[in-house]
Amino acid sequence: MEETKEIVKTDKFGDVTVFVAGDRKLRVFLTVHDIGQNHKSFHRFLLHEDMKAILSKFCIVQITVPGQEDEAETLPNDYKFPTMQEMGTEVIPQVLASLGCKTKDVVGLGVGAGANILCRYAMFSAYDVLGLCLLECSAESAGFLEWGQEKITSLQLNMKGMNPTSESYLIWHHYGNDLGKVTLQAKKDNPGEVRGFSDRLYSKFNHQNLARFVNCYMARTNFVDKLKTMKCRVLMVTGSRSAHVKDVERTYSAMDRQNSEILKLDGGDVMEDNPEKLAESMLFFLQGLGLVSSVRSKKMSRGTSLSGTDA
Template sequence: MSDLQRATSIEEYCPTPVKHEFDATNCKKLIVYVQGDLTKIDQRAVFLTVHDLGCNHNAWVQFLEHPVMKETRERSIFIHVVVPGQDDNAEDLPSEMTFPTMQQISEDLPGVLDKLEVKLVIGLGEGAGANILARFAMAAPDRCMGLILIHCTASSAGVMEHFKDKFISWKLSSGVPSSAEQYLIIHKFGNRLVEQLESAENKESLIKEFQDRLQSKINPRNLRKYVEAFLKRSDFSSKLESKLGVETLLVTGSKASHVNAVHTMHQACNKTKASLLKIDDVGDVLSETPDKFAQSLLLFCKGLGVLTSVPLTGVDRPRMGSASGKGGLVRQRTMSMEEYDTPNLRRFSFSSITPAN
């Protein structure tokens, strides 16, 4: 495919996100990017995304541009929330502003949905953003159809997290200090970086890209405030079994820095509502194995009764009559689309996935 064809394809199916700014009770102002046509909200799956430390909505936009997300993105609407001060090239937050807590950010999300006239969403969050969305779903279960949370932690910051933070110098002159940068890289890509660099061809380039964005796009003073809010997060693990009533998929990589915290969170959840997916040999699920995460996302959504007509990549559908194909996906032409889209409401079981070499 030529560069022009590729650009046209992305523009057609993954339109440039439209920026909105809303007043908010706790955050004072929230920037939100809407990707997709809100006039078709009744015919589309609607996702609400919140990003991790050291990045913003562009991490989700980049994931959506992956070819494996083509059919999902063209049938969906994505509402990307940017945590205060984390947009590209953002100005310093007002000095008199008290940066909101994880809980306070979550409490502003229903107001954003109200202003966009969106009633129900599927939460899609990573790291600190996943923590925010879990709080949102517990407080406003009538606004959340389900949750897909990457590297989510429900506990307060552990001793090691605070220990690492002591070495982060936030005396900023230009860019993010090297100690803070190291903490953020470990937070995103996991603890065993040397081992992972030896086993993943694209790991080094992913880290370099993350470093470049930290240094060139993200305001370090504002980032510091987001990191501090995450490190000061409150523990809500005791509320999970009784309060988290929506279908939830917890996702982690086996080499992720928060893998144990994700396991602990899953143990505290209602097992009839929460599933755990651990992808082997991975630190950063979203950038290292977007294809496997995309397939898990789609499978989860099918269980919710949405995106049921989107094919699962690499999975043959049951065949009927004379329908046939050579190694590809075959749609049952003897079924009507109404019959085909009837959701299978059985619980899905997720197990570890070992990435292909």
């Protein structure tokens, strides 16, 4: 996936880093990442064979939340970090307009905080968004326990840089299991994946900038009562070992059932643990929107080949 790095100057929030691949005359496939991640967290999944066929029909736009790039410089003390609402209603529309992309019939893929941001964008730009695939999405404000954990994480990131407490919280956030046992259990279940995630937290991320994004997510507002106003189709996805299953279920229960569906897959981080099933589900979801009708999944292609042999 050949991508170009673009720096978009926004009115209120300075430079926003965006990575673009594909013909800008095509519909936009938009990604927004979670806390402790940036656009690179999508790469392995987007390079999956089924996803490559899907994405050939789109212009891929991957937005990095300010300050979350690899080895980013520390944001100035007087920098006003955008709220979740401002990311959805101001940053995304300005980015897409600046890139000169086709902004009608946008399809979005977001994880965690990024999924929350995409929801806000879809409600603000109701007639521009055709469909969203939302992984581990909560439309609620942070509960007391989550707020406390995120507050500790943010404070320690600012005081100590990356540290075992913040690392454990972020691993729990992405890979699930009990918070007290998460680091050992997650490393046992997904040794290479979690080790790589931990290494990136320590070596690639600006910890002060990450603390600001964690604070932003911690301060998110509740929009559960507005979910039924969403006009686009939504595919909600959660993993069987995810820490956010209940949050996703509550968010889904508040949506218009005619425009939404929920998918539960094995794993904690479903893009890593179950990419083939997620890609196949996204293909069917997009085809239900009248898109990518010519694309067939690997499983469907094998079925065609076998039936042709039988004939």
